Amino acid sequence: MQNLIAFFQRFRIFIFFVLLQVISLGFYFSYIAYPKGxxxxxxxxxxxxxxxxxxxxxxxxxxxxxxxLLQNENxxxxxxxxxxxxxxxxELIKINDTLYKQKYExxxxxxxxxxxxxxxxxxxxxxxxxxxxxxxxGVFSDKGVVGVVYMTSKYFSLVKTILTENSNVDVVIEPxxxxxxxxxxxxxxxxxxxxxxxxxxxxxxxxMVYTRGGSGVFPKxxxxxxxxxxxxxxxxxxxxxxxxxxxNYQALQNVYVVKNLMQQEQKKxxxxxPIEENK
Amino acid sequence: MEIILxxxxxxxxxxxxxxFILNAIEPGLGIYLMAYPLFIAIMPFNxxxxxxxSLSFLLGFSVDLFSNTFGLHASAATVTAMLRPMIYKxxxxxxxxxxxxxxxxxxxxxRWHLLTFxxxxxxxxxxxxxxxxxxxxxxxxxxxxxxxSSVCSFIICxxxxxxxxxxEKTICNNCIYHYCWFVV
Numbered sequence: 490m491q492n493l494i495a496f497f498q499r500f501r502i503f504i505f506f507v508l509l510q511v512i513s514l515g516f517y518f519s520y521i522a523y524p525k526g527x528x529x530x531x532x533x534x535x536x537x538x539x540x541x542x543x544x545x546x547x548x549x550x551x552x553x554x555x556x557x558l559l560q561n562e563n564x565x566x567x568x569x570x571x572x573x574x575x576x577x578x579x580e581l582i583k584i585n586d587t588l589y590k591q592k593y594e595x596x597x598x599x600x601x602x603x604x605x606x607x608x609x610x611x612x613x614x615x616x617x618x619x620x621x622x623x624x625x626x627g628v629f630s631d632k633g634v635v636g637v638v639y640m641t642s643k644y645f646s647l648v649k650t651i652l653t654e655n656s657n658v659d660v661v662i663e664p665x666x667x668x669x670x671x672x673x674x675x676x677x678x679x680x681x682x683x684x685x686x687x688x689x690x691x692x693x694x695x696x697m698v699y700t701r702g703g704s705g706v707f708p709k710x711x712x713x714x715x716x717x718x719x720x721x722x723x724x725x726x727x728x729x730x731x732x733x734x735x736x737n738y739q740a741l742q743n744v745y746v747v748k749n750l751m752q753q754e755q756k757k758x759x760x761x762x763p764i765e766e767n768k
Numbered sequence: 769m770e771i772i773l774x775x776x777x778x779x780x781x782x783x784x785x786x787x788f789i790l791n792a793i794e795p796g797l798g799i800y801l802m803a804y805p806l807f808i809a810i811m812p813f814n815x816x817x818x819x820x821x822s823l824s825f826l827l828g829f830s831v832d833l834f835s836n837t838f839g840l841h842a843s844a845a846t847v848t849a850m851l852r853p854m855i856y857k858x859x860x861x862x863x864x865x866x867x868x869x870x871x872x873x874x875x876x877x878x879r880w881h882l883l884t885f886x887x888x889x890x891x892x893x894x895x896x897x898x899x900x901x902x903x904x905x906x907x908x909x910x911x912x913x914x915x916x917s918s919v920c921s922f923i924i925c926x927x928x929x930x931x932x933x934x935x936e937k938t939i940c941n942n943c944i945y946h947y948c949w950f951v952v
C-alpha cells in the first residue's frame with residue numbers, strides 16, 4: 490500500500506497530464522466517430538451566438554459579391570417562371586399540375602463559422618432544429634455542393650463539408666453519365682477527386698460533375714466541379730479524377746439546406762434489400 | 769489582485785484574438801495561425817506545474833468550443849504545458865531563473881525566446897496536426913504545415929509582446945529597496 494502511495498506521489502504530475510489527455514482525446518475521437526451532443530462544438534448555444542455576432546460584423550466584407558450572386562440566381566429562376574413564356578402555338582395546352590408532387594424543400598441559411606485548411610473542415614450555420622434542420626440533410630449553395638448536416642442544436646447546426654476525409658457524396662460526370670464518389674485529399678480546398686471510374690474510359694477535360702441524387706440527400710444535378718486531370722491509381726483499374734470545385738469555399742456565405750420530403754419512404758423501401766452473405 | 773487579474777486578462781485576450789480574428793484568417797498552404805500558446809509560454813516561472821496544466825487545458829478547451837476541433841486544442845495545449853518546464857530548464861541559466869523576471873521576449877532576450885518559445889510552438893503545432901490527420905502517410909504534409917504555421921505564429925506572438933508588454937525594470941539598489949518594501 491505504501492508503495493502504491495509512493496508511486497502516485499512520484500508520478501502525480503504525469504498522471505494528471507495523462508488524465509487531461511484522456512479527457513481531450515476521448516472527446517476528439519468520440520466526436521470524430523459519432524456526434525453525441527452539442528457541447529464542445531461551435532453549435533453550442535454560447536459559442537454559436539458569439540460567432541453569430543462576429544458574422545454580423547464580418548459579413549460586410551463579402552456583401553457586394555454575395556448580393557450579385559443572389560441577384561444572378563434570382564434572374565435565372567425568374568427566367569423559368571410561367572408568366573415569362575408566351576404561347577407560340579394556338580393549340581390548347583394541358584397543364585398536369587396533379588402529375589407532379591413536391592419532393593424537396595429548401596431552408597436558407599448563412600455560414601457563420603468556417604475553415605478550409607484543416608484536415609476535416611466543418612461549417613457552422615445560423616439555422617437549427619427550430620427551423621427544421623436535422624442531421625443528415627444535404628447543404629448546397631447556388632454554385633456547388635457544400636456538405637451534410639452533422640449535428641444540430643436549437644438555433645445552430647454543424648455541417649460536415651465535402652472538405653473532410655469521408656464525405657462520400659455520389660456524383661455523376663456529364664455528359665458520359667459515369668458515376669463515382671467524391672473524395673478530398675486534404676491539402677487543397679479548391680480541388681477534390683472522384684473515385685470509382687474505370688480506367689479504360691477516357692474522360693474529356695472540363696466535363697462537368699454533378700450530384701447524382703441517388704441517396705436522396707441532394708437533389709439531382711447540383712454542380713460539384715469540373716474535371717481537371719486523370720491520374721491512374723497504382724494497382725487498381727480505376728482513375729483518380731481530379732476535379733476543380735465550382736464553389737469557392739473560402740468566401741461562402743449563403744447556403745440552402747435540403748429537406749427531402751420522401752426520404753423516409755426511400756429509406757423504408759431500401760431497408761428491404763437483402764444483405765449479401767460474405768463468401 | 770494583480771496576480772489574478774493579469775493572467776485573466778491575458779487568458780481572455782488571447783482567447784478572443786485566436787477565436788474571432790486568427791481563426792478567420794486562412795493564408796493558405798495549410799497555415800494555421802495560433803497565438804494562444806503564448807499564454808502557456810509567458811506564465812511566470814514560479815507557477816506550479818498543476819496550475820500550468822490546468823490553465824492550459826482550460827484555454828485549449830475554450831478554443832475548442834469555437835473552432836470545431838472537439839478537443840484537439842486542449843490536448844496540444846496540455847502537451848505544451850507538460851514540456852514547458854523541461855525546455856525552460858534545458859535552455860535556462862545554470863543557477864536557475866530570476867524570479868522577478870518574466871519569461872517573455874523583453875525580459876529574457878530574443879535568442880532565449882526564439883529557442884524556448886520556438887520549440888514549444890513547433891511541438892504544439894506538430895502534435896495538433898499529427899492528431900488532426902492521424903495518418904502516417906500524410907506525415908510530410910503534417911511537417912510542412914507545422915513548420916510553416918510555427919514560423920507565422922511566432923512572428924505574430926513576437927509582435928504582440930512588443931505591443932502589449934513593458935520591460936521589467938533592471939535591478940539597481942533603489943529598485944531592490946522598492947521591491948523589498950513592496951513585499952514586506
